[in-house]
Amino acid sequence: MRAELAQAVREGLVVPEGLIAHGRGEAFDYLLGERTTPSARRAERAAAQWLWNARRPVVSVNGNVAALAADAIAGLARARPGLGVEVNLFHRTPARARAIARVLSASGVRTVLGVRPTARIPSLPSDRAYVDAEGIYRADVCLIPLEDGDRAHALQRRGQRVISIDLNPLSRTSRVADLPIIDELTRALAGIRSALPALRGRPMGNGRFPAFEAQRARDEALRAMAQWPRRP
Ligand code: PTJ
Numbered sequence: 001m002r003a004e005l006a007q008a009v010r011e012g013l014v015v016p017e018g019l020i021a022h023g024r025g026e027a028f029d030y031l032l033g034e035r036t037t038p039s040a041r042r043a044e045r046a047a048a049q050w051l052w053n054a055r056r057p058v059v060s061v062n063g064n065v066a067a068l069a070a071d072a073i074a075g076l077a078r079a080r081p082g083l084g085v086e087v088n089l090f091h092r093t094p095a096r097a098r099a100i101a102r103v104l105s106a107s108g109v110r111t112v113l114g115v116r117p118t119a120r121i122p123s124l125p126s127d128r129a130y131v132d133a134e135g136i137y138r139a140d141v142c143l144i145p146l147e148d149g150d151r152a153h154a155l156q157r158r159g160q161r162v163i164s165i166d167l168n169p170l171s172r173t174s175r176v177a178d179l180p181i182i183d184e185l186t187r188a189l190a191g192i193r194s195a196l197p198a199l200r201g202r203p204m205g206n207g208r209f210p211a212f213e214a215q216r217a218r219d220e221a222l223r224a225m226a227q228w229p230r231r232p
Contacts, residue, residue: 064146084135
């Protein structure tokens with residue numbers, strides 16, 4: 001993953017800050033023993049259900065996510081028809097947005113939103129405010145991997161349900177998310193994806209969201225980390 005990210009920085013897909021973000025993620029993953037905890041597995045199953053039941057679900061893609069998980073995003077979009085895939089960047093330039101869209105398209109994502117933003121989330125100073133009027137702006141459920149706390153909070157304040165993927169259970173993103181998945185990006189996306197086929201017989205987009213105990217998930221992640229080292 002490090003090699004892929006370093007190469008993606010050289011290609012202009014990932015910003016240098018993305019390497020710092022990754023290093024921070026790695027530190028938390030060491031404490032988890034680099035594995036998905038039973039609690040995170042439950043969160044991934046719940047996320048699959050929320051995405052399935054959502055009327056307008058959208059996944060937000062930044063540079064790190066495109067570099068590490070473009071295929072997994074495409075797989076998720078195949079497994080959940082109607083899932084919007086939107087480029088959303090903290091360090092936005094038109095060239096980066098286009099490069100990320102190209103990577104997603106090459107992985108098989110048919111429609112990539114957010115390349116030319118058509119709406120703005122009010123009172124959010126960063127570039128992350130620039131969104132697609134048909135995507136994040138009107139989504140009822142947003143899956144936001146590796147997000148910054150300000151936008152997670154802004155989405156949540158707008159009444160949009162936020163599913164985060166962030167290895168840091170103490171980050172503002174994890175703390176404001178309605179459904180925090182405290183797991184590594186590629187494991188989390190695989191976990192959500194593998195829970196989707198079981199939902200196929202059920203009505204999609206019914207707007208029902210089974211309760212999820214977000215605080216319990218954060219507490220369980222912290223407890224799992226505090227138990228380290230489990231093995232010599
Ligand atoms: O591509 P851009 O311009 O949108 O910028 C993307 C980054 C990631 C640089 C930007 O969003 C950023 O600076 O993010 P933060 O505020 O550093 O937050 C990233 C969070 O993701 C941190 O809490 C990390 O612990 C976590 N994280 C990093 N890598 C992973 C991760 N969580 C899960 N899986 C990872 N692989």
